[in-house]
Amino acid sequence: MNTGRSGLAGGVLRGAALAFVLVMQQAAAHDGPHTHRVHIEDFAFVPATITVRPGDTVEWINDDIAPHTATAGDGSWDTGLLSTGSVGSIVIGADTTGRIDYICAFHPHMRGVIVVERDDP
Amino acid sequence: MLKFVTPPLALAAAFATFPAPAQVPDLNDLEIAHAAYTAGGIDIRYAHLAMALSEAPAVRDFAAVMLRDHSAVNEAAGALIQDLGVTPQDNALSQALLAGAADNIDRFRTLDGAAFDCAYAENELGYHQVVNRTVSENFIPAVTVAPLRDLLAEALVTFRAHEAHAERMVAELGCDS
Numbered sequence: 001m002n003t004g005r006s007g008l009a010g011g012v013l014r015g016a017a018l019a020f021v022l023v024m025q026q027a028a029a030h031d032g033p034h035t036h037r038v039h040i041e042d043f044a045f046v047p048a049t050i051t052v053r054p055g056d057t058v059e060w061i062n063d064d065i066a067p068h069t070a071t072a073g074d075g076s077w078d079t080g081l082l083s084t085g086s087v088g089s090i091v092i093g094a095d096t097t098g099r100i101d102y103i104c105a106f107h108p109h110m111r112g113v114i115v116v117e118r119d120d121p
Numbered sequence: 122m123l124k125f126v127t128p129p130l131a132l133a134a135a136f137a138t139f140p141a142p143a144q145v146p147d148l149n150d151l152e153i154a155h156a157a158y159t160a161g162g163i164d165i166r167y168a169h170l171a172m173a174l175s176e177a178p179a180v181r182d183f184a185a186v187m188l189r190d191h192s193a194v195n196e197a198a199g200a201l202i203q204d205l206g207v208t209p210q211d212n213a214l215s216q217a218l219l220a221g222a223a224d225n226i227d228r229f230r231t232l233d234g235a236a237f238d239c240a241y242a243e244n245e246l247g248y249h250q251v252v253n254r255t256v257s258e259n260f261i262p263a264v265t266v267a268p269l270r271d272l273l274a275e276a277l278v279t280f281r282a283h284e285a286h287a288e289r290m291v292a293e294l295g296c297d298s
Contacts, residue, residue, distance in 0.1 A: 043282045066190040
């Protein structure tokens with residue numbers, strides 16, 4: 001077990017860094033809109049489910065050769081065709097809450113979910 | 122688990138021209154590139170025919186996916202070939218594929234309605250099954266150029282999605298009942 005000066009100093013620094021990260025994460029949850037990226041790879045949305053807040057942006061980047069879309073299950077929004085490397089996005093409406101199911105319009109077996117949560121106490 | 126369709130006699134020619142993976146001749150990188158590109162081009166031709174002859178939504182949706190996806194894969198292949206500065210080599214497998222496709226298209230043109238839809242759907246399922254096994258068991262292990270191997274592996278993901286889609290199409294059309 002390392003109890004020397006450098007070990008203690010390293011531990012203090014690591015602790016400070018961890019505390020900083022935690023503070024930043026807490027701040028990030030409340031400091032305005034954020035952008036969430038979903039990759040489309042191997043005919044799947046990755047991650048398949050994301051949690052966002054009203055006003056956030058969701059981006060999809062197509063890592064496959066085949067073209068894809070991200071399209072609301074109810075047809076209310078659509079990124080349009082995303083060729084390889086293309087990015088499409090939507091902004092979550094201020095009044096939106098709950099679960100949004102979406103698919104690839106070209107390959108409907110590809111399914112994803114956006115969960116919209118509010119910061120309300 | 123996906124089943125391996127036993128083709129009806131009328132479709133036997135579709136598979137006879139594409140050897141079983143164990144019987145695929147040894148091909149070099151440039152011949153494999155040519156055969157893979159040719160196989161994609163053939164499926165695009167089948168899809169154009171389906172869009173012209175079928176009114177079934179399941180068939181038309183599938184054909185639209187084939188047009189879009191195989192065009193994208195072949196565009197990526199063309200870009201890679203250009204980057205590598207090489208020319209794919211025609212070979213016996215590519216020629217057999219084209220000859221078999223010509224026979225199939227001639228036969229498809231004599232069909233209409235449900236007969237065409239099932240012939241197209243079953244051919245697509247069988248075609249993707251055989252092509253996918255060939256790509257995974259023969260082409261990818263044999264290729265020596267890493268970018269081509271990577272492209273084939275990426276394309277195989279697409280083609281396997283097509284195989285699953287074709288299986289759903291056949292079931293939806295009731296062709297195997």
